[in-house]
Amino acid sequence: MSAAKTQVLITGATGYIGGTVLQLLLAHPKRDTFEITAYVRNEDKAKKLHELGVKTAIGTYDEGNKLTEAASKADVVFNIANADHLEGNKALLRGLKQQFEITKKAPILIHTSGTGIFMDNAQGESTDKIYYDTNIAEIEALPDTALHRNVDLEVVAADKAGYARTYILLPGTVYGLASGKLVDIGIMNHRSIQIPFLIKYSLDRGHAGVIGEGKNIWPHVHVDDVAHMFIVVFDAVLGPNGQSVAHGREGFYFVENGEYELMDVSKEVAKAFYDLGIQKTPDVKPFTEEEKAKYFGITFLGFNSRGRGDRSRTLGWKATKTKEDFIASIRLDVESLAAELKK
Known part of the structure; x- marks a missing residue:
């Protein structure tokens, strides 16, 4: 049996x-x-x-x-x-x-x-x-x-x-x-929320954005x-x-498998926007107070949220993707979202 x-x-x-x-x-x-x-x-x-x-x-x-x-x-x-x-x-x-x-x-x-x-x-x-x-x-x-x-x-x-x-x-x-x-x-939904959130609002304003100086840190x-x-x-x-x-x-x-500053992301978005002709210069412009009010919830991107997964690793978990992979993924998200917006 x-x-x-x-x-x-x-x-x-x-x-x-x-x-x-x-x-x-x-x-x-x-x-x-x-x-x-x-x-x-x-x-x-x-x-x-x-x-x-x-x-x-x-x-x-x-x-x-x-x-x-x-x-x-x-x-x-x-x-x-x-x-x-x-x-x-x-x-x-x-x-x-x-x-x-x-x-x-x-x-x-x-x-x-x-x-x-x-x-x-x-x-x-x-x-x-x-x-x-x-x-x-x-x-x-x-x-x-x-x-x-x-x-x-x-x-x-x-x-x-x-x-x-x-x-x-x-x-x-x-x-x-x-x-x-x-x-x-x-x-199945094939896309995340947080970084695409920044990209979508940056696309709407036509220029890569950041909260404040973008020095805040996330895993x-x-x-x-x-x-x-x-x-x-x-x-x-x-x-x-x-x-x-x-x-x-x-x-x-x-x-988690490492950390990034928000500005790391915003700079990559700016580079991709510039290459795609979305913005005329490869720089980053902070979101204004008016834009923060318009783009509901975007201020959370400027918060810190730092954590270390020591217990996870003790259990045997091993991440394979690095910060380099993370940074490289940003352009793919930009290209994908920009293409959808054109449609």
């Missing part, structure tokens, strides 16, 4: 990070030991995922009952859809609690947050403050009002209550144009390396020593 397969639920399965993770799960060497269910928004995506051997549950994060039901059937949940939808994440946790009450075995939750929890209010100025994923006291000292923090606290509370084992992954600035089967069939990490970290955690917690993998209040894993 064959052993029952591990039931895996993934949210955000057609998103930028989630889709990249799903593609790794589909190619996993132990793929025949687990079944994958994707929580998706519509029938069209569901149909295409079925063709890849993925089961689906259809719903949104506003449909809490559907999310609870899907989570209640899962042994492992990759939660990659929305780090800030508090009620949706509570609904997912209720499902995990139901699973625990039935099986008396705590399901695993691999949750996505981000180094945005460390953001200060700088406007292009640098900081020496660096957070480490091994320094739990500093993480716990963060204000409850920090970005993503309210959901993170609910996830940690679930672990403390004993009805789930939780692992929170916190990527920095994720970059790189995603590729693979899900991109090819047209159901960077390629989307493929982020996805690989999810698999590293998945393999570790399902392995023979899974119980010893840090979880709950200690289960924070920063995902």
Whole structure:
């Protein structure tokens, strides 16, 4: 008699990070030991995922009952859809609690947050403050009002209550144009948010922009390396020593492979704009106060968000993409977005 397969639920399965993770799960060497269910928004995506051997549950994060039901059937949940939808994440946790009450075995939750929890209010100025994923006291000292923090606290509370084992992954600035089967069939977002955000607003004003002097610092990490970290955690917690993998209040894993200053990015955008004839000189012009008001939310690009993934590396994660890869990716984003704008 064959052993029952591990039931895996993934949210955000057609998103930028989630889709990249799903593609790794589909190619996993132990793929025949687990079944994958994707929580998706519509029938069209569901149909295409079925063709890849993925089961689906259809719903949104506003449909809490559907999310609870899907989570209640899962042994492992990759939660990659929305780090800030508090009620949706509570609904997912209720499902995990139901699973625990039935099986008396705590399901695993691999949750996505981000180094945005460390953001200060700088406007292009640098900081020496660096957070480490091994320094739990500093993480716990963060204000409850920090970005993503309210959901993170609910996830940690679930672990403390004993009805789930939780692992929170916190990527920095994720970059790189995603590729693979899900991109090819047209159901996956292939582009990040943060750097394209800067490029789009710079395209709108016709000149590369920056916040203040652009000396503020963020970590960077390629989307493929982020996805690989999810698999590293998945393999570790399902392995023979899974119980010893840090979880709950200690289960924070920063995902980064170096740092950049905002001006590093803005200068590359300016070079690409100049080469493409978008701007007449290869310089960078700070966003004005009027433009900051016009381009809602752009000021966060001028904040600092510094973190080190020591715990992630101790678990065995190794990033392959460097700062050189990050800088090289900026021109590709510019060319891609500029081409879309022309269309």
